[in-house]
C-alpha cells in the first residue's frame with residue numbers, strides 16, 4: 344500500500360506492506376481505508392526533524408471494511424495507567440507513542456490500523472472527505488473547556504492564517520454562543536472567517552484570545568488583545584525556541600494563560616464526537632477551512648504548499 348513518510352529524501356509517498364495487528368498486542372484494532380488526511384503544523388514540525396520510522400497523519404477519516412464512513416480519535420492509550428483509569432486517557436503514560444501519526448503509523452496511507460476505541464461514528468450529513476477535521480476541531484473543543492469559556496465571553500482569534508487551525512477555534516467558540524472576531528490581515532483567512540461567521544473588525548479588548556500560530560509575535564498580539572483579567576489560550580504547536588518572550592503584558596494585566604494540546608472526555612462526552620456533530624451541523628466550516636485537496640501521490644507537493652508563502656488553509660490528502 345502507499346503511505347506518506349518523512350524519509351532521508353524528504354516527504355515521500357512510499358510503497359509499504361500493510362501493518363500487521365501482531366505489532367500491537369492487547370489492542371482491538373480495526374482497519375480504516377483513509378479517505379481524507381489533513382496536514383497540520385505538527386506534521387510540518389515532524390518533517391523538519393529528519394527521517395521518521397512511521398507513517399504521518401493524525402488528522403484523518405475513512406471507511407471500515409464494511410464501507411461505513413468513520414472519523415478517528417487517533418489515540419491508543421494503555422487503558423491501565425492511573426490517567427486512563429480516571430478517563431484522562433489523553434495523559435496516558437504511553438505519552439506521544441500512543442498518537443497515530445506522531446508516535447506510530449498514522450492515516451496518510453491507503454489504510455491504517457486504528458484502535459477500535461478511537462473510531463468516531465459520523466452523522467449522516469458529515470462527508471468523510473471533510474471528517475479529517477474532527478481531530479483539530481477536538482483540540483479546540485477541549486481547550487475551550489479548559490479555558491472555562493462562557494457564552495457571554497467576547498472571543499478573538501489571532502494567528503489564523505496557516506493550516507486553518509485558528510479558524511476552527513473561532514468556529515467552536517461561535518457555536519458556544521460567543522461573539523468571535525478574527526484579528527488577521529491575510530485575505531484568504533479573512534474570506535474563510537467571513538464564511539464561518541466570524542467578525543472581521545476586531546475592536547477593544549477580549550475576555551478570551553485564542554492564539555493559533557505559535558510564534559512569539561502572535562503570542563504578544565494575543566496578550567495585547569486580551570482584557571485585564573482575561574485569558575490567553577495557547578493552542579498552537581510551540582516548536583521554536585523563544586528568544587525574547589515578553590512576560591510583562593501578561594503580568595500587568597494579570598492574564599490567565601491556558602494551554603491546550605490534546606482532547607479527550609468531558610462531562611459533555613468525547614470531544615471527537617462533539618467535533619463530528621459540529622462539523623455536521625455547520626457544513627460551512629469545512630467548506631471554508633479546507634483550501635486544497637491533493638491525491639496521496641502528491642504528498643510532497645502538498646507539504647511544499649503548506650511550507651510556502653502561497654496562501655493556503657487546511658490542505659487535505661485523498662488516498
Ligand SMILES: [Zn+2]
Nearest residue numbers: 383385402479
Ligand atoms: Zn494536528
Ligand SMILES: [Zn+2]
Nearest residue numbers: 421424427435
Ligand atoms: Zn494509560
